[in-house]
Amino acid sequence: MRVGFVVGQFPMLSETFVIGQMAGLLRRGFEVDVVCNGISDYNFADRQEEPLATLLARTRDWWGPAARLRPAIGRLPPKLYDKASTALDISSVARLNQCDVIVAHFGHNGARAARLKKWKRLAPPIVTIFHGYDVGVPLKERDLDRYNDLFEQGALNLTVNDYFRRVLIQAGAPEAKVAVHHMGIDLKKIPYEWKSWRGATLQLVSVCRLAEKKGVEYALRALARLHADAPALDWHYRIIGDGPLRPQLEALASELGIAGQVSFLGSLPHQEVKEWLRRSHAFVLPSVTAPNGDVEGIPVALMEAMAAGLTVVSSTHSGIPELIEDRKTGFLAAERDVETLANRLRFIAEHPDDCERIAAEARRKVGAEFDMEALDDDFAAILSRFSRSRLAA
Template sequence: MSETFVLDQIAGCLEHGMEVGVVCNETTFGKEHNIDDRRWQALPGKVVCWWGSLGRYRPLLRKWSGRLWDKLSTALDLVNAHKLRKADVIVAHFGTNGLRVARVIKRGRISAPLVTIFHGNDVGGPMHDNTLGRYKTVFEEGVLQLPVNAFFSSALIDVGAPPAKVVVHHMGVRPGEIEYRWRSWERDTLSFISVCRLTEKKGIEYALRALAALPRRDWIYSVIGGGELLEELKRLAADLGIADRVTFLGPRPHAEVKQRLRDAHVFVLPSVGARDGDLEGIPVALMEAMAAGLTVVSTYHSGIPELIEDQKTGFLAPERDVAALTGKLSWIAENPKLCEPIALAARKKIEADFNADMLNERFAQMATQLCKMRSPV
């Protein structure tokens, strides 16, 4: 529930006259940082924990049960299957949740058509371990797989997902709610910003190293978000001698994030494949920055090139290539006038291809068709 793309999709379904129930592992995760977000305020009714009072012990049970985890998890999912029975369509965000629902369907406890949306680590991790075929039950019992990029689509088809059941469905943002505002840095201190969880795949280490090598010295860098690498990244900034120009703000309320984006010039997210296989889908944070008029810099990683075309709608460097990333940032620093048409093209790209209003309409049409497939248990 901390993911804005989940909240946006729920909002879109509600706007199209659907009744939405929300079942998840954690019922409040992320809310403390999004309490001012109207999407939280508009959530329909009570958010239900799938395992009820046992939900809080799920991490402990997973650790304790070891190799028996799949059996224990499935048994508890079956006990709580009644929470899904009234649905006309079940939408599982992340392949792992799709697999849980598919196993319940296979055992005849529920009969609603299952749509599984694949986002990132649910594909990247199994690709890394050569276990992507674990989703065989999802492919068999689910009616539709919706990977968020073409890279994931090809990976799922390669391990047995029927091509007719696989449709790329991007996540998106609402351009109408994001003011486009170009700000030149020609006579101003150049302001870089990143908004993300501080995990390996976000590549903030490489942003710091590239900025430390930047010839232009009148810049500042704000990093919004928390995560396990926060203290390590603070130490790296100090070791690189740039701690006085880098501010780690931690998680911030949604309204403050929007304001800080409006005040910045360049959005940096040099994503990488993590050592455990974790991958991006297509980061929504990049979409928000592009819609807002920032110049965006990222990497040739996963589905990101489907969003950003180098030197046309933003800038891309190879993963973990500090010299190449420094080169992109240096060019941007010296060419604000040439970056303005790139930022405008980025906004148009979002309006045309990553517009949540249009994507939600398409999703609602899919759901309406699929609900006709529901059969009684």
């Protein structure tokens, strides 16, 4: 069976889950083609290593040799841009039509494929996976009707959480065409290791892009509240990642008087990130809805931390409560609720034994519902059904 993936820039460090899903299909005997919106100059993996070596050999820019015109076309007025980009998209249709099914990651890529199907240029069924930005931003802008063609022409819309499923149905997607399919993690590569902080410094960590929706500002404010309320508690907070808010966040840590207990480590190689996670006790990610509506799906970083035995602290945001149940598999506070977040952090600092039970339950939760191997089996079965339906037709 041949699957054509339609994605944005490829490959992307922030979208390793896309590569993981493609690799899962390769391991199950599928052929994979990739049509993307630009082949990136990535620096996070070896071009010769698998699965990237195989995937890149099967990757084509939507616009082929005309991709060099992308900057100029991007400056066109919207109507002219739509006409020019659609005409260039058609240059990839012959390759996509050789596939049994199309998988589009992110709603805008699904809509792009659906437009070609509406014009009867694209034959295979389209399965679109919605992740976060592609739901939250149009919801905020009251513009979910941008997906009307996709709702009509697409075969299936998969959402990474149930919250997104409900949003799409309310926006007009046929209920029979919308289902939840979680992203997952490779549990075989993440050994569970509980580490108590009794009599030691509580090591807190965040691994994320330093953008507003990750909520690092509120983690800092909560820790400042904790420092004021319980100055004797011994903790250190490390922030791994970079992004546009780093200067402001560094300044905020100083302004709050906690800079001596906060380290900004910047972007680190994956192996170093794994080592810092191994040394840490609790993972902090109090996500919030950004002003433009951007939201999380269910962050893979939280799944990985839970699998590894860290106590997780997050927020009642988007699909996160589908992963974390407060005080049972982790700790939650409402978005931007600094007081509750500080209380949760204080409880963790003072009750390591209770947290051991919670961490063990968190590992069980991830194993039951977010195991990448089981999810890839399910995904392969979904695609196979569409292929059989097409052959029968």
